[in-house]
Amino acid sequence: MRPFKHFFTDHPASAGESWAEHFMIAFRFGLAFIGAGLALMVHAFLPFLFVRTGSETLIRLHQEMMMRRSFTIPPDKRPSRHQPPGSDI
Numbered sequence: 001m002r003p004f005k006h007f008f009t010d011h012p013a014s015a016g017e018s019w020a021e022h023f024m025i026a027f028r029f030g031l032a033f034i035g036a037g038l039a040l041m042v043h044a045f046l047p048f049l050f051v052r053t054g055s056e057t058l059i060r061l062h063q064e065m066m067m068r069r070s071f072t073i074p075p076d077k078r079p080s081r082h083q084p085p086g087s088d089i
């Protein structure tokens with residue numbers, strides 16, 4: 001039987017990261033998404049505010065994630081562009 005530790009290390013290792021590295025990156029992405037979400041909620045009521053914040057945040061984070069993936073995951077291990085979300089679980 002595999003030790004419990006693998007629940008915390010398998011996915012980060014598949015991205016070429018330690019648990020701590022993965023934590024910091026994922027946490028930072030999460031904070032950015034929360035910030036963009038709050039800006040979008042304000043934008044819903046006051047459409048003249050935060051006009052590009054949500055889309056620019058999404059584009060920036062996507063670019064960073066793809067850049068990271070290109071350096072850490074071998075091409076044959078990368079998910080297909082057409083792979084359904086969550087199918088890597």
